[in-house]
Amino acid sequence: MPPLREFQSVVRVAGPILAVSGIDDAGYNEVVKVLLPDGTVRTGQVLESRKGMAIVMVFGGTRDLDCDITAVRFTGRPMTMPVSKEMLGRIFSGSADPIDGGGSVVPEKEMEISGYAINPTKREFPQDSIETGISAIDGMNTLVQGQKLPVFSGSGLPHSFLAAQITRQARVRGTDESFAVVFAAMGITHEEARFFVEEFSETGARAHAVIFLNRADDPAIERIVTPRLALTAAEYLAFDLGMHVLVVMQDITAYCEALREVSAAREEIPARRGYPGYMYTDLASLYERAGRVKGRPGSITQLSILSMPDDDITHPVPDLTGYITEGQIVLSRELHRKGIYPPIDVLPCLSRLMQGGIGEGRTRPDHANVSSQLYAAYARGRRLAGLVAVIGDEGLTDVDRLYLTFLDRFEHEFVGQKRDEGRSFDETLDRAWDLLSIFPQDELKRIDPKYIKEHYRGGTG
């Protein structure tokens, strides 16, 4: 790319987009600095370049920009960020400026924030399970190091508590070591942001956390860079410094809205509900930055939070996310109303990498069977509960009634736990056996008889 060039010829401003004329050699994705008369500077990026014209997206927004007086400086560089171990313990804005009163970070190196795709042949298949201490996750949707497992939530649901509890309790397998945390807030409220910062401070996690905050009243378009900055920091910590990093990004839906805004300003043909057709590819460029790399000790585990508009799991944001991530944890308003915390509806949950992380030598040999049986039993219990709601419980068989008992106890005793309660894998699985022992043994069709012999505690058989 050519070196620095400066132009004053902004010919059009539309939403977050500027058109600059007179430039023949803007580089695609090149970083620009938009200079305002009062001396402030906003950062932008070239979205389209042709002879005589560049289309630029401005992260700080363009609402107050004036065509005549704004100067646009093309830097001749792709977007990069300085990274260093010193970032741990610090708080940055959504554009990576320090906002905690501390000075700027002395960089160890500059990294391109769009990152590079990990060569699939260099990926280490993630298999080391993480004990989060949450039964519905550890028992039925086990998370492994290097996995991307988002939380699908809705407004007013306690996803923040859950994310905080997981970051607090999660331990690197086989050690007592906790994770380095990179937290990227996109469009969340001040209150939510404060909750995380305080939570991290109280538990001492601050010292090994890097926090990026783009709050609800910060520029919306900045949300397009915030997760990329966070992931670049995470890659540095994980793959250069060998740390196990847990990345929490909240709220992916706000991120996608920013994408939609840019797309609309460019008058692109939308796919579903106004979101751009390339949103799958764009989200993949974030989510696929989780993982492990052969021969490097660190890992990036992603626990993103997204709110489902109208609690609709088929909305493009959760839908495309689910198609990219390695499973999902789904929160339910109904369980929340019943007072169950965490209100995890296990049925639509999935951990695609669970299989490799559990079993003999990892968690326990009966783990896979127990999980499958819990699913089958809970699904049947739910179906029967639906039936009872319509026709009453007269027509039920004795076995059916056991499923209803199971349903209730499962939700309260297995899914439900306290906010400061961490359960070990063993405790979780033992609890599962307590519940499965409600049934006669021959109802447990998904479990190998040898495990029944070992763990079953019912009197009936």
Added chain:
Amino acid sequence: MTESSIIRITGPVVEADRMRGAQMYEVVFVGEDELIGEIIGLYNDTATIQVYEDTTGITPGEPVKRSTMPLSVELGPGLLEMIYDGIQRPLTELGDLSGDFIVRGVSAPALSREKKFLFTPSLSEGDEISGGAVIGSVPETKQILHTILLAPDLSGTVERIAGEGEYTVDETILWLKDDTGKVQKITMLQRWPVRVPRPIQSKLPAIRPLITGQRVIDSFFPMVQGGTAAVPGPFGAGKTVVQHQLAKWCDADIIVYVGCGERGNEMADVLRQFPSLVDPKTKEPLMKRTVLIGNTSNMPVAAREASVYTGITIAEYYRDMGYSVALMADSTSRWAEAMREISGRLEEMPGEHGYPAYLGSRLADFYERAGRVKTLSGEEGSISVIGAVSPPGGDFSEPVTQNTLRIVRVFWALDADLAHQRHFPAVNWLLSYSLYSDLVAPWWEKHGGSEWGTMRSDLLALLQKENELEEIVQLVGPDLLPEEDKFTLNVAAILRESFLVQSAFDPVDTFCPPEKQYRMMTLIHRYYRLGRHAVGEGMTAAEIQQLPVTARLSRLGPIPHEEFDSLYPKICEEMNSAFPGGDA
């Protein structure tokens, strides 16, 4: 020709001027870094180019170089066991060159120029040959004899042929004199444009099933060698696991697995498992019969569009040697979306859901390259294509699913509800179908037994019946049903839990041989028949449920195959004596 330069860049799409004389689908090298691109539009002397690598930093004015070649793949010995990106760049070799992350502008030949293969000629001087003729052969792996075929578009007289010996793919092995007297030097490596189907003599009807070892597929909704199948389902319903299971266990000779716009870890999983898993047919590592194409979701979107063509061209190449090839594409929706994304950048008139109007014809052209054929050299070969479809929101009415359904003959509809209960494979038995079931019946009657067709339709009818009864239960509850219907529900539950459920992760049940499938079907079918008779004689459904033989029918799949073989007659006997009217 060299003065062409870039005039516009938007994401993966670039325009260049002074391109007069260029061809559609010609490969070009874009910018100072010579990124690989393909011409996808021509207007006067302006060309629209899709670029297969990240275009960050490219500026107008940078040069565009023409190759005068259409986007092609390299074909020859050494394809097996390779993993390529969407435009056939070898990922392992790229890793050696550029490290753990894929950077721009690096390339390596698709086929090794160093490796030597033992070539045995099968021609003599003076032979008159035409396209597709067998030049010789190379033992590519223990199992796969790689036939070296004359490229379909060549013909002539053999002037000279190399003797038996070790050659690299770019050494001349044949000197061929054409009509004009010009001598062409032929190597074991040939190039073929990916968007052009390789020619054949004729299409042949499919005749035998593609056995997958998955009960719900082989026994209920069978696939054939040379057939087409689609696996649509919402995320998490099990599309990828079905594709992996087929890639692992199906009885094709060659597997081409295209990971199109999906997860990096899924490719890592295949790379981790396939070298150590053993092909049940040949006892060789699965990797030895496999070619992988991995263009994951975070790799350039244009190369994702190309990946399915790269895959099917490689499949055609092995088909032309007379092999039965199976190609899995996970997911064709990502390919369609790549088409949509590029089409959007071209500002083409969008059709339904923003997809280009030619979506349907592109899908049809692709699946049309499947089939059992008579090759140019007179061999019989086949390509079976199994495409995953990822409908937004799991809604099958969307354009990619609908256009695919118009073409394929097998439909395995995956169902979120079944997946939520961890009923895997989550193939919905009410929605799925196979138009090949009559075609494979003779095979099953020979290899399983004469009752295959009857049992299959009885058991499918049982599931249909269960569905009707469930609706009644929704109104009156289960207790008011007549005994016969209660029993029907119980048998349907056994059929579902014991026969249809099949864990891909169970070391035994991951592959169920056809003989075992037939026997499991027989046991359940007989239980159903005898039980119904017993109910007619006054036995209650609850009494039947208590019979020890009922418990015997659960967890049949994970029983090791030999153990099952000795258990089978015992269960039959028990059943006969447990029911009144049994044949005992």
